[in-house]
Amino acid sequence: MPSATEFSDELVLSFSTTPRITFDMMIRDLPIPKRSRRILTSPTSSMGLLSRLPMEIRVAVLKLLDFQSLSRLSRTSLKAKSFVEGMRWYREVMKYSPKILAALGKTDLLKYHSSMLVRQVLSETKCVSCLQEFGGILFLPTCERICRDCLERNYAYHLTDVAYAEKWFSLTNEQLQSIPIMRSIPGFYKLRTSILHPESHQLVSIKQLRQLAIKxxxxPEKVAELLPPKSSMVVVDEELGIGLSKCGPFELLEEFHKAPLEPPGCDLSRLKFNGLLPDQYPGMASIHIPSITKYGHIEKGHQCRGCRHSMYKYSVGIVLLPIPGYDIPAGMAPMPILKALAVRLRAWKDFRDHVLQCEGVRRLLAGEKEETDEPDDPVQL
Known part of the structure; x- marks a missing residue:
C-alpha cells in the first residue's frame, strides 16, 4: 500500500464511489424552483412599512421570514424584488441548493423554517444526532442535518401519521397544528425497508411529536403513562394462543416513546438495534444536502469503495471473522456495521484520512477483484 505521501488527491478520489446506496430512494427528481417572471413596472414603489425601518433592522426582520414569504414580498414591487434578491443568504441558497426549497415547498414545510435557518444549515457539516459523521441528509420537518445511520436508527427522526399521533399520544388535531405537519410526496422509498406510497399522507416527526406531548x-413521565399494556397491542394466533411477533405495533410504539430528544452523540451502528421493526415512511422526509464553505466550496461527501468492497466480501463469505482492520464489538453482528461504513459519507479531509488506513482500499490496491452488487450509476443529487 502506498505511503501517505504517495497518495495523491487523484488516487484518493478514485476510491470515492457514487452515493447511490444512500440517496436514491429518498426525496428526488424535484423540479428546481424558478424566480418569478412577473413584470413589475414601478421602480419607485416602496416596500411598505419595511421601507421605514433602518437597514440593519430591515435585514434582521427579513432573515426571520421563510422563503415563501420572501418570494411573495419580492413580487410586490421592483424595490422589494431587488432588496430580497440582493440578500446574500437568499442568493446562496438559490444558487447552491434550490432543491431544498423545492422539497420544503412540495411537503408544505417551507413556512416553518426561516430563510436564515435554511442558509445556516447549508454551512454546517456534522450530523445533529451522532455529532461525529458528515450530515449529508436534511431532515425536512426539523431542518437539521443527519447522517444515514442516525436517520435509520434514531427514532426521533422517524415519522408517523397524524391519526396515529392523535391516538397513541392523546393529542387533538388542534394541538398537532402547533408542530410542522408535512404532506408526503407519493412514490417509492427505501432506507432500511422499502415501500410504495401511491398517495400522500400527513406526517409528523417523532422528535417534535414527543416534545409536543411532553408540553x-x-x-416525560406523564407521556410514558400513555403507553398501553403490551397485551393490548400484541397480535395473537387464535389456535396456538401466543403472540405472533416480537417486532409488532407495541414494540414500535415503545421505540417512539424512547426516542431521544437529545443527541446520542455516538456511532449508532455499534449499538444493538431491532432491524425487524417496520418503518412505514422510510426516507420520506429526507433529501441530500451539500455543505457550503465560507469560500463557496461545495462538499457533498464521499463514500468509500474500499468499505463497500469489504462489505460484499464478507456478505459472500470470502472474508471471515475476525475482519482485519475493522473493529467489530463483541456480541455485534458484523454486517450492519460493515454496511454502515459502506454507505457513510465523509467530508474530503476525513475521507482522505480514512482512505490511508482503510483495509478495503488496501485489498483493492493489492489487486483483489472488486466486489459489488452492480456497477455505479450516476445519481442526481
Missing part, C-alpha cells in the same frame, strides 16, 4: 401532558 401538553406536563412531563
Amino acid at each position: 401538553v401532558h406536563g412531563s
Whole structure:
C-alpha cells in the first residue's frame, strides 16, 4: 500500500464511489424552483412599512421570514424584488441548493423554517444526532442535518401519521397544528425497508411529536403513562394462543416513546438495534444536502469503495471473522456495521484520512477483484 505521501488527491478520489446506496430512494427528481417572471413596472414603489425601518433592522426582520414569504414580498414591487434578491443568504441558497426549497415547498414545510435557518444549515457539516459523521441528509420537518445511520436508527427522526399521533399520544388535531405537519410526496422509498406510497399522507416527526406531548401532558413521565399494556397491542394466533411477533405495533410504539430528544452523540451502528421493526415512511422526509464553505466550496461527501468492497466480501463469505482492520464489538453482528461504513459519507479531509488506513482500499490496491452488487450509476443529487 502506498505511503501517505504517495497518495495523491487523484488516487484518493478514485476510491470515492457514487452515493447511490444512500440517496436514491429518498426525496428526488424535484423540479428546481424558478424566480418569478412577473413584470413589475414601478421602480419607485416602496416596500411598505419595511421601507421605514433602518437597514440593519430591515435585514434582521427579513432573515426571520421563510422563503415563501420572501418570494411573495419580492413580487410586490421592483424595490422589494431587488432588496430580497440582493440578500446574500437568499442568493446562496438559490444558487447552491434550490432543491431544498423545492422539497420544503412540495411537503408544505417551507413556512416553518426561516430563510436564515435554511442558509445556516447549508454551512454546517456534522450530523445533529451522532455529532461525529458528515450530515449529508436534511431532515425536512426539523431542518437539521443527519447522517444515514442516525436517520435509520434514531427514532426521533422517524415519522408517523397524524391519526396515529392523535391516538397513541392523546393529542387533538388542534394541538398537532402547533408542530410542522408535512404532506408526503407519493412514490417509492427505501432506507432500511422499502415501500410504495401511491398517495400522500400527513406526517409528523417523532422528535417534535414527543416534545409536543411532553408540553401538553406536563412531563416525560406523564407521556410514558400513555403507553398501553403490551397485551393490548400484541397480535395473537387464535389456535396456538401466543403472540405472533416480537417486532409488532407495541414494540414500535415503545421505540417512539424512547426516542431521544437529545443527541446520542455516538456511532449508532455499534449499538444493538431491532432491524425487524417496520418503518412505514422510510426516507420520506429526507433529501441530500451539500455543505457550503465560507469560500463557496461545495462538499457533498464521499463514500468509500474500499468499505463497500469489504462489505460484499464478507456478505459472500470470502472474508471471515475476525475482519482485519475493522473493529467489530463483541456480541455485534458484523454486517450492519460493515454496511454502515459502506454507505457513510465523509467530508474530503476525513475521507482522505480514512482512505490511508482503510483495509478495503488496501485489498483493492493489492489487486483483489472488486466486489459489488452492480456497477455505479450516476445519481442526481
